[in-house]
Amino acid sequence: MTATEPTPGDAVGDLRATLKWIIAAAAGTGTLLVGAGPLAAMGKLDDRGDVAAAFCGLALTVTGIGWIVWQASDALMPQVSTLARFDDPELADLRALAATDPRAFFGPYASLDELRAKLQFHDAVAGNAAVMLARQSDERRAKMVQQVLDSARTNADHARHLERRLLTIVHAWTVRHHVRRARRHAFIAMIVVVAGAVLFLTSVNDNRPGTTEKKRASTHTIVVPGSP
Amino acid sequence: MSEENPKPGAMKFSDDGETLLIYEDGVWKADYIQIQQSTEDGTELRDGEKG
Incomplete structure (x- = not known):
């Protein structure tokens, strides 16, 4: 593998x-919707209903942004991944992907269980061969044991590399799962933010200087023609 | 390690001393080989890619 090739670990940083x-x-949108201008206008509200509506709108907006930050920061927290997580329900799509191309995930082994069992086996062969080699006095036999020892070490290294790679993929997939969940929550929370901002801005704009007078004048105009 | 109940990875020479036997999957085997790594083994997966 060259240094420029992408690895599953790179995906974690991208996610x-x-x-x-x-x-x-989310923070930018919230600031834009309920910025300093509208907040300053809130102080000029004189109608209790408008104050209550503006407060509710502001509370909804802040809650929505807080919701996004909470969910996103949850996904940004460092995750601890082990190969045991490969069987987690949230990684079902990863298992399905592995089933379509087992060689890309497990190399020459059929499954994670086989990979782990064979790693243990190759390590055991290497260990036993090393002990046997140390006790071997016959040169011809020592050569045979040495050959097995070299093969076992190579096989164990290969299996260990596959296991590490799989762990990195499991880790990346776990982060991906959290990011996707945070994204879904962010979408719902943005609706709350927009609803809150609309409520807030509507109540604040109702009380802008001139708006009330226009309303009153408009009401007055309607009433006067109706009077005898 | 007892001869009757060997563990996976146990080793011994055959009776004629010509072959090195390794215990695997419940039997003594003489064909322990180095696994040839395939280029497919190193296939990297990146988020968003399909297998």
């Missing part, structure tokens, strides 16, 4: 970078 963009976008 987390995506999540940081989601947080930044």
Whole structure:
């Protein structure tokens, strides 16, 4: 493998970078919708109903942004992954992918269980061969044992490399699962943010200077023609 | 390690001393070989790619 080739571990950094963009976008949108201008206008509200509506809108917006940050930061937290996680329900799609191309995941072995069992086996062969070699006085036999020892070490290294690779994939997939969940939550939370912002801005705009007078004038105009 | 109940990876020479036997899957085998690594073994997966 060359240094420029992508690895499953690279995906973790990319996923987390995506999540940081989601947080930044959510925070930016919230600031834009309920910025300093509308907040300043809130102080001029005189109608209790509008104050309550503005407060509810603001609370909804802040809750939505907090929800996004909470979910995203949950996914950004360092994860501890072990190969045991390969059987987790949340990695079902990874297992399905492995089933379509086992060689890409397990090399010459049929499954994770076989890979782990064979790694243990090759390690045992290497260990026993090393002991036998140390006790061997016959040169011809020593050569045979040495050959097995070399093969066992190579096989064990290969199996260990596959196991490490699989662990990295499991880790990347776990982070991917958390990022996808955070993205779904972010989508729902953005609806809450927008709903809150609409409520807030509507109540604040109702009380802008001139709006109330126009309303009153409009109401007055309607009433006057109706009077005798 | 007892001869009657060997563990996987146990080793011994055949009775004529010509062959090195390794215990695997419940039997003594004489064909322990180095596994040839395939180029497919190193296939890397990246998030978003399909297998």
